Amino acid sequence: MINSLLRPFIPLRSFIIALIALAFFGYISFSLAVETEVNVAEPEKGEHRGxxxxxxxxxxxxxxxxxxxxxxxxxxxxxxxxxxxxxxxxxxxxxxxxxxxxxxxxxxxxxxxxxxxxxxxxxxxxxxxxxxxxxxxxxxxxxxxFEGRTRIEPAVAEAMKIQTEIAGEATLVETIEAFGKLVPQADAERNISARFEGEITTVHVRLGQAVKAGDKLITLNSNESLKSFTINSPINGVVTSKAANPGEQSGGRTLISIVDTSKLTAELSVFPADRQRVAIGAETTLHVNGYEAVLTGRVNAIDTQLKANQASTVRVEIDNPVNALSAGQFITGDIDVARYTVPLAVKRIGLQAFRDFTVVYAKVGDEYEVRMLELGREAGEWVAVLGGLNPGTEYVTENSFIIKADIEKSGASHDH
Structure with missing residues (x-):
């Protein structure tokens, strides 16, 4: 249980904090020496080991x-x-x-x-x-x-970026991870040709250019009326293909293609083991390669036909108002498949191992002490607590490993 919960939650920032913590441990040890002696003599025991x-x-x-x-x-x-x-x-x-x-x-x-x-x-x-x-x-x-207890001065805790929260009710959200890419929406493309045949005299746009509805695209001279006419963009979008040059005949072909990129579709592959848990309307968090912002959307379609790899395609519509995203980009999606509220939960990042227990460190004043937990369901950043912690307890979340290290250093034992 402990190994499944204590997944790697130590990014580079925490590693740097750990190095800073080493510089403070001398100070912490000094303050601890005021409270207790680290090397306390073993108490005399009786025949019943008491x-x-x-x-x-x-x-x-x-x-x-x-x-x-x-x-x-x-x-x-x-x-x-x-x-x-x-x-x-x-x-x-x-x-x-x-x-x-x-x-x-x-x-x-x-x-x-x-x-x-x-x-x-x-x-x-x-x-x-x-x-x-x-x-x-x-x-x-x-x-x-005393066991599993230490004292850290507030200024030292602040310097080490030790953060706490209050344990209480939380909403747990179970998700499944899916991978895919961004594609244009099905009705987003317009293929533009000339209504009347004629010679192309001017091409007003270039490949990749963003255009608005009503912008000039091409000017032609009609072969029949010998009059000039202009084709305007029917939508806002981006020029994705251009097969028109001055002096050419329109020839009944597609001259320019425009795709509306203000909205894109995330196509995610979901495999049979998870397919039945995904529902239309499910909230989805999307991470796009090379794009820092986190996107959100809802599942609006699920293909009934499986792909060659036996996956179903799940579609999520997202907004792209400033064209920061492009069709073809690879994405990762976390699709909500269950959401429920529990009366008491703690953040997974605060969990540590202590003896045979999974614990958090409760904070009272400037003292910290283990709380052995009975844990329930886990989802995302939260783990439900079934016992061992009272609602309203202030406990360590960020950098709890610093508390663990200092308690281990102090050598507080379990006296039976």
Whole structure:
């Protein structure tokens, strides 16, 4: 899943930004050193692989247990080296997450341990506060258990062009990609000949010239009346062929051809696997080789007869008011085949890999932290989110790889 979503989204601009980021990492590391030590000593562990917390002879082992169940806290207690009955201890654990989100966990006895009454959802990144009461004596501990979290000063984030958006509702548009070329519209060409035979005296236009309706094209002398008459352009367009020269007889032939290029047709090839998904009226985005602007149009015709390569021709009309495009240019089209709204989505460009998860980085103040996502359908730049992120969360879109690199550099671990 991760590989399919994390497609190459690092253009040249991002590569340059990455180089700039390297210059800032020294500064970031300095600010991080104020918050946490990178090389934190491994906490002392107990026989259940949990963290040992000691207050004189009273020892509590706190572990996250997740074998066959969702992650939960389990606690074993000793007093002067001897096990303590779990029912003799009153225990509350408070988890304070980024943004002052507080989870309060109460415990009940089970076998030889105390079992927490709520799941410990990802990320396991919080300030842990433990309060225990045994035989009238209170014990309290507090420690930081951060993972996937870093702090970056706003000025540094701005210099690195780290951008964020608010997660929320989005319209996903599924498209299929098709290739083809631009052609004149079927009724765009006019082949012009002389109504009366005669000698051509003047040709007023040249090949490739743009003309308007009413412009002079050719002047002739009639063989019958010996009077001069002029043929004018019937449409706006471009002279695409000229077979007339002064001194020649008109001879009943086509003298000039004019094509109206104010509109062109994109002919796209769609293969059978996608043909049934394309409908008349479907919005289409077109990219023309050598032309920077993105064009849009709608499917107005679909051929019923297949071409030799088994593709159907799908036609999309586009405007060409300043003749910036030419018939024959190759094009790529993205044809809309499905459009739906989801209550929560993130931009694909913000996704990163963290442990075995696909994540985005939530931003709270000048701190950033992973959010493990359960993902749904994807289309275009969007991916639907089914779980792991709250609507309204500010998350990193552009240059999220910089956050990933800094978190990996800080070495925040996953403490079970």
């Amino acid at each position: 963290r040992l917390l000691k207050d004189g002879g009273f020892v509590l082992e706190l572990a996250i247990f997740e074998t066959g169940v969702p992650p939960e806290f389990r606690v074993w207690i000793m007093k002067d080296g001897q096990p303590v009955k779990p029912e003799d201890v009153s225990l509350v654990v408070t988890l304070t997450r980024l943004g002052n989100v507080v989870d309060t966990i109460n415990f009940k006895p089970q076998a030889d341990f105390l079992r927490g009454d709520m799941d410990i959802y990802e990320p396991h990144s919080f300030v842990v506060t433990i309060k225990a009461d045994y035989q009238g004596k209170k014990h309290q501990w507090q420690y930081d258990n």
